Amino acid sequence: MAPQRAVPERGNATQSSSIEDLRTRLEQLVEKFAKERDDFDTSPVNGRIYPADSIDYRNDSGLVQGGSSPSYWGGLWSLACCKHKMRQEHFFDYFEEVEPGVLRPTQPFFLFTCAGKMNSDTPDWAADRRRWVTSVALVTHAFRGMDDYGRFLLEQDEAAWKDRVATQESSEDTAWARKKGDCHAVINDGEVVGVDSPYPEHDHVSSSGTSSCGCSTTVNPEYDHVYHEDNDRSILKFASTSDYWMSWSEPQFYWTVGNGPDAWGGGQRKRSYRDSGESQDGTILSELRSVL
Known part of the structure; x- marks a missing residue:
C-alpha cells in the first residue's frame, strides 16, 4: 500500500x-x-x-x-x-x-x-x-519555475522544505519527499542550482520508458516523464x-x-x-x- x-x-x-x-x-x-x-x-x-x-x-x-x-x-x-x-x-x-x-x-x-x-x-x-x-x-x-519555488522554500523553516524537495539524496528523513515531494529544484550547499527530475520512486515518474504526458520530448532518458509538466514554467x-x-x-x-x-x-x-x-x-x- x-x-x-x-x-x-x-x-x-x-x-x-x-x-x-x-x-x-x-x-x-x-x-x-x-x-x-x-x-x-x-x-x-x-x-x-x-x-x-x-x-x-x-x-x-x-x-x-x-x-x-x-x-x-x-x-x-x-x-x-x-x-x-x-x-x-x-x-x-x-x-x-x-x-x-x-x-x-x-x-x-x-x-x-x-x-x-x-x-x-x-x-x-x-x-x-x-x-x-x-x-x-x-x-x-x-x-x-521549480527553481523559483525552491528558493522560496529555502527561506522557510526546514520543516517546510524537507518533505517537499523530491531531488534529495536518499535517507529516512527524505523518504516522503522522494516519493511525494512537490518541488523538483536541485539544491546544493543551501542554494538552488537547477531543476531536474525526481527519483524513479516518485509518483510523477513513469518507469515504463514511455512519455506519460503524451509529449515526445525526453527530458531525462533515464526515467520519464510526468514530472516534465511539473517543471513547465507556464x-x-x-x-x-x-x-x-x-x-x-x-x-x-x-x-x-x-x-x-x-x-x-x-x-x-x-x-x-x-x-x-x-x-x-x-x-x-x-x-x-x-x-x-
Whole structure:
C-alpha cells in the first residue's frame, strides 16, 4: 500500500462547522492579506475546486493523503504538482510579477481541495457523502519555475522544505519527499542550482520508458516523464503561507454541485459546497461573492 499521511487540522479550532462561520473566516483572511499588500483588491473573489483523488476519508484515521498535492507540511500549503491544466498561466491574470519568477495575487484566489470519492469510507451520519473539503487556501505566492519555488522554500523553516524537495539524496528523513515531494529544484550547499527530475520512486515518474504526458520530448532518458509538466514554467506553482490556509482532519463540509471537468478545476462563479449538517441552497463560493 502506498504511504499515507493524516491531513493536519489547521486554522479552524474556534469555528463551528457552518458555512456562515467559514465564510466569515475567509473574509477575515482576505482583509488581513489586503493590509499586507498595497496592490491587492478584496474583490472579486476567485475560486477553484481541486478534487484530490489521493485524499480519502478513513473511519479509523480521518482524512488521509497518499499523493503529492496539495502539500500541507511544515505549516506551509502548496500546490506545485498535479492539476496542470488548472494551473496554466493564462487562467490567472490576477497575479503580478514582483520579481523574476515570483508572482503575488492582485485579487483573492481561494483553492478549495476536496477528498477523493471512490475509495473513501462514509461516516455513519453522512449518508453517501464522500467529497469532503480537506483544505481551503488563499494563495499568497505563485512561481513560474521549480527553481523559483525552491528558493522560496529555502527561506522557510526546514520543516517546510524537507518533505517537499523530491531531488534529495536518499535517507529516512527524505523518504516522503522522494516519493511525494512537490518541488523538483536541485539544491546544493543551501542554494538552488537547477531543476531536474525526481527519483524513479516518485509518483510523477513513469518507469515504463514511455512519455506519460503524451509529449515526445525526453527530458531525462533515464526515467520519464510526468514530472516534465511539473517543471513547465507556464504552469504556475502555488503556495499559501501559514496564516492563510485552513485544513480539516475530519469531515466538516462536502462538495455537492458539479462544475466542469476536474482537470480544469471548477468553482469560479459557481455553486460548490454545502454545509455537511444541512441540505441548503446557499453555497460557499456563491455566498462569498455576495459578501466580499
